[in-house]
Amino acid sequence: MQLHISPSMRSITISSSNEFIDLMKIKVAARHISYRTLFHTILILAFLLPFVFILTAVVTLEGVNKCSSFDCFGRRLGPRLLGRIDDSEQRLVRDFYKILNEVSTQEIPDGLKLPDSFSQLVSDMKNNHYDAKTFALVLRAMVEKFERELRESKFAELMNKHFAASSIPKGIHCLSLRLTDEYSSNAHARRQLPSPELLPVLSDNAYHHFVLATDNILAASVVVSSAVQSSSKPEKIVFHVITDKKTYAGMHSWFALNSVAPAIVEVKSVHQFDWLTRENVPVLEAVESHNSIRNYYHGNHIAGANLSETTPRTFASKLQSRSPKYISLLNHLRIYLPELFPNLDKVVFLDDDIVIQRDLSPLWDIDLNGKVNGAVETCRGEDVWVMSKRLRNYFNFSHPLIAKHLDPEECAWAYGMNIFDLRTWRKTNIRETYHSWLKENLKSNLTMWKLGTLPPALIAFKGHVQPIDSSWHMLGLGYQSNTNLDNAKKAAVIHYNGQSKPWLEIGFEHLRPFWTKYVNYSNDFIKNCHILE
Numbered sequence: 001m002q003l004h005i006s007p008s009m010r011s012i013t014i015s016s017s018n019e020f021i022d023l024m025k026i027k028v029a030a031r032h033i034s035y036r037t038l039f040h041t042i043l044i045l046a047f048l049l050p051f052v053f054i055l056t057a058v059v060t061l062e063g064v065n066k067c068s069s070f071d072c073f074g075r076r077l078g079p080r081l082l083g084r085i086d087d088s089e090q091r092l093v094r095d096f097y098k099i100l101n102e103v104s105t106q107e108i109p110d111g112l113k114l115p116d117s118f119s120q121l122v123s124d125m126k127n128n129h130y131d132a133k134t135f136a137l138v139l140r141a142m143v144e145k146f147e148r149e150l151r152e153s154k155f156a157e158l159m160n161k162h163f164a165a166s167s168i169p170k171g172i173h174c175l176s177l178r179l180t181d182e183y184s185s186n187a188h189a190r191r192q193l194p195s196p197e198l199l200p201v202l203s204d205n206a207y208h209h210f211v212l213a214t215d216n217i218l219a220a221s222v223v224v225s226s227a228v229q230s231s232s233k234p235e236k237i238v239f240h241v242i243t244d245k246k247t248y249a250g251m252h253s254w255f256a257l258n259s260v261a262p263a264i265v266e267v268k269s270v271h272q273f274d275w276l277t278r279e280n281v282p283v284l285e286a287v288e289s290h291n292s293i294r295n296y297y298h299g300n301h302i303a304g305a306n307l308s309e310t311t312p313r314t315f316a317s318k319l320q321s322r323s324p325k326y327i328s329l330l331n332h333l334r335i336y337l338p339e340l341f342p343n344l345d346k347v348v349f350l351d352d353d354i355v356i357q358r359d360l361s362p363l364w365d366i367d368l369n370g371k372v373n374g375a376v377e378t379c380r381g382e383d384v385w386v387m388s389k390r391l392r393n394y395f396n397f398s399h400p401l402i403a404k405h406l407d408p409e410e411c412a413w414a415y416g417m418n419i420f421d422l423r424t425w426r427k428t429n430i431r432e433t434y435h436s437w438l439k440e441n442l443k444s445n446l447t448m449w450k451l452g453t454l455p456p457a458l459i460a461f462k463g464h465v466q467p468i469d470s471s472w473h474m475l476g477l478g479y480q481s482n483t484n485l486d487n488a489k490k491a492a493v494i495h496y497n498g499q500s501k502p503w504l505e506i507g508f509e510h511l512r513p514f515w516t517k518y519v520n521y522s523n524d525f526i527k528n529c530h531i532l533e
Contacts, residue, residue, distance in 0.1 A: 095132075096132065096136075099132050099133050099136050100136055100140075102133070102136075103133065103136040103137045103140055104140065106137065108137065108140070108141045108144075112138070112141055114138065114141050114142050114145060115138070115142065121138065121139070121142065124138075161499055161500075161506055164499075164504060164505065164506050165499035165500075165501065165504060165506065169503060169504060169505070171529045171530055171531040171532065172216065172217070172218050172503060172529075172531070174528075174529035174530075175217055175218060175250070175525055175526070175529045175531065176217055176247060176250040177250070178250075178525050178528065178529065179217060179249070179250035179251075179253040179254055179525060180249045180250040180253070182253045182257070182525075183249035183250065183252060183253040184249070186253070186257075188256065188257065189252070189253040189256050189257055190252070190253075190256065191256050193252060193255055193256055193265055193266055193267050194264045194265065194266060198264055201238060201264055202238065202240070202264075202266055203341075203343035203344065204238075205343075205344060205345045205346070206236075207236050207237070207238045207264075208233075208236050208237055208238065208348070208360070208361055208364055209238045209240065209341070209344055209346070209347045209348070210227060210237065210238070210239050210240065210347065210348050210349075210350055211240045211242065211334075211337065211341070211347050211348070211349045211350070212224070212239060212240070212241050212242070212349075212350050212352060213241075213242040213243070213330045213331070213333045213334070213352075214241070214242075214243060214330065214352035215243050215244050215246070215247040215251075215328075215330060216352050216503075217247065217250055217251050217254050218503055218519070218526075218531065219352040219353060219501075219503060220241055220243075220251065220254075220352055221254060221258070221518075221519070221520070222355060222515060222518045222519060223350055223352060223354060223355070223356070224239050224241070224255075224260055224263070224265060225260065225518040225520070226355045226356040226357065226517075226518045227239070227263075227350075227356040227360065228260045228263045229518065230356050230357055230358055230359055230360070231263075231359050231360070231361065232359045232361065233359075233361055234260075234262050234263045235262035235263070236361065237263035237264065238263070238264045238265075238266070239260075239263065239264070239265045239266065240266050240268070240341070240347075241255070241265060241266065241267045241268070242268055242269070242270060242273075242330070242333060242340075243267065243268075243269055243270075243330070244269060244270055244328075244329075244330060245269050245270070245271050247269075248267070248268075248269035251267050252267045254525075255267055258520070258523065270329060270330065270333070273340055275336070275339045275340060276329075276336070276340075280336075280339070281329070281332075281336070331452065331453050332453055334349050334415070334418075334453075334457075335430070335431055335434050335453075335457070335460070336431065337349065337420055337422060337425070338422045338425045338426045338431075339431075341422065344422055345421070345422055345423045346364060346419065346420065346421055346422060346423070347419075347420055347422060348360060348363055348417065348418070348419050348420075349417075349418050349420060350416070350417055350493075351415065351416040351417070351495065351497070353416075353478065353495065353496040353497060353501055353502075354416055354417060354493050354494065354495045354496070355493070355494050355496075355514055355515050355517075355518065356492070356493055357489075357491060357492060357493070357494065357514075358491075358492035358493075359492075360492060360493075363419045363468075363472070364419070366419060366466075366468060368419070368421050368424075368466040369466055370424060371421070371424070371464050371465060371466035372420060372421050372424050372425045372428060372430065372461065372464040372465075373413075373418055373419075373420055373421075373461050373464055373465045373466065374418060374419035374420075374421075374465075374466050374468045375413040375414055375415075375418050375419075375465055375466075375467065375468065375473075376413065376414050376417075376467070376468055376469075376470050376472060376473040376475075377411045377412070377413050377414075377467045377470070378411070378412050378413060378414050378475065379411035379412060380411070381470055382484065382487070383476060383480060383482075383483070383484070385476070385480060386475050386476030386479075386480050387470075387475075387476075389411075389412040390408065390409055390410060390411060390412055391406050391407060391408050391409070391410045391412060391458065392408035392409070393412065394412065394449055394454065394455045394458060395408075395448065395449050395455060396447060396448055396449060399444065399447055399448050401440060401444075401448065402448055402449075405459070406459070412454075412458060413458070413461075413465055413467070414473060414475055414495070414497075415453070415454055415457065416473060416475065416493070416495040416497060417472065417473040417493045417495065419468070425464075428464060430460045430461060430464065431460070433459065433460040434456050434457065434459075434460035437456045437459050437460065438456050441456070471490065471491055471492060472491075472492045472493060473491070473492070473493045473495060474487060474488060474491035474493065474494045474495060475495045475497055476495070476497065476498065477494055477495060477496045477497070477498070477500075477502075477508070477511050477514075478495075478496035478497050478498025478499060478500045478501055478507075479497070479498030479499060479500060480498075481500075481508050481510075481511075483508075483511060485510070488511070488514060494514055496511075496515065502514075502515035502516065503515070503531075503532065516532065519531065519532070
């Protein structure tokens with residue numbers, strides 16, 4: 001039989017090989033495939049088929065369990081193209097999960113020798129011929145050991161950080177000593193602040209009065225300098241700096257020798273206020289002298305703490321609440337502002353760990369709507385860690401008095417930069433309420449709240465707070481390392497609340513420049529004490 005295809009590919013003729021000539025003609029439809037396409041198709045097939053043959057042969061020779069990544073790719077892709085999937089790997093994973101589940105409930109043998117690293121684990125597996133179950137058990141024991149060590153080191157780090165935050169840096173202590181010595185030997189350092197002709201300004205309500213209570217001379221200098229440099233009307237600024245008896249001479253020397261004119265600075269010690277007697281502040285006297293209170297703030301912070309059931313963040317919060325500053329009279333002074341400044345109508349109270357970056361004079365124009373305290377609320381904002389504080393974060397709501405009088409979901413507000421209407425304040429019983437709740441907490445052995453002066457203030461000022469825009473006061477720079485730098489630059493006041501103060505070695509390096517910008521490094525006292533070198 002012969003097959004003949006016509007050149008035009010329109011007909012095929014088949015003839016038999018016998019004596020009879022039988023012809024069969026098959027008409028073929030017009031071609032739709034060009035010669036070039038057919039040629040290219042044949043060429044590609046001619047190239048691919050040998051490759052597929054060789055690959056198949058290599059895979060067969062190597063075996064299923066030995067393959068390079070490219071071979072494995074081919075072997076996995078092929079069955080999927082053909083609709084078949086090899087589930088051997090899935091079975092292996094399922095078996096491994098099963099072993100892990102068994103090992104998770106198995107008791108780890110005493111004295112099990114554990115490798116110190118992954119490479120040592122691999123070496124032990126090879127040398128000791130571990131089966132899968134033994135490998136999983138050793139791996140689990142290693143992970144648990146490393147978790148314990150990491151947890152212990154984290155708590156140790158938090159304790160060390162707490163001690164660092166509670167101590168006085170050598171440079172700042174040096175500054176206080178040198179300035180105190182200067183006060184005794186230099187008449188100019190003892191000059192009256194302010195000068196006699198400016199004394200009437202101290203009670204003139206046409207000026208903008210700031211109150212700062214601190215025993216940190218360097219921090220006070222930054223607060224005052226930043227306020228003056230950021231103000232559009234520095235000649236209207238009056239600073240009332242209140243300190244303790246031991247720091248008074250050094251604080252007075254600093255501001256006597258480093259004028260911030262045209263602003264005015266008054267420096268007073270707590271012992272120079274006639275109103276601050278034991279009769280007027282009996283509760284605070286008890287707070288400072290009560291033995292159990294002092295042990296709580298100065299004692300062993302690890303003893304009695306169940307670290308196995310405490311997260312590092314919770315432990316850090318508890319440590320912060322046990323800072324000795326919370327039993328300092330200076331920290332409670334703000335509750336006595338109407339009595340300490342009887343002739344003033346409105347003041348802005350500042351903490352010493354803040355920096356002022358914008359003119360604060362518009363604060364005096366804010367309408368407080370008959371309220372006493374203009375403050376930033378801390379229950380809403382971009383930073384959910386810093387700005388998510390409600391009363392439940394400060395109080396023990398299992399205590400019946402707290403549960404009866406407070407709402408755990410009520411929004412909290414911040415100390416650090418507050419505008420106080422003293423005239424309205426004098427018509428309230430805020431101070432008496434503050435004292436009353438402090439007494440109750442002392443009676444309950446500090447079971448109602450732990451954290452310093454803010455909790456009793458949250459109760460005492462209840463119904464007397466006017467929220468102000470959050471751009472006035474940005475918090476968290478002392479514990480939130482991920483602070484948004486753009487927001488920090490725009491804020492009127494930035495607050496380093498937390499342990500990582502900018503004057504400490506544990507302060508966040510990328511946030512420190514906002515503060516050091518206002519440190520006068522050319523000052524001889526700063527240079528000689530090697531501040532932040």
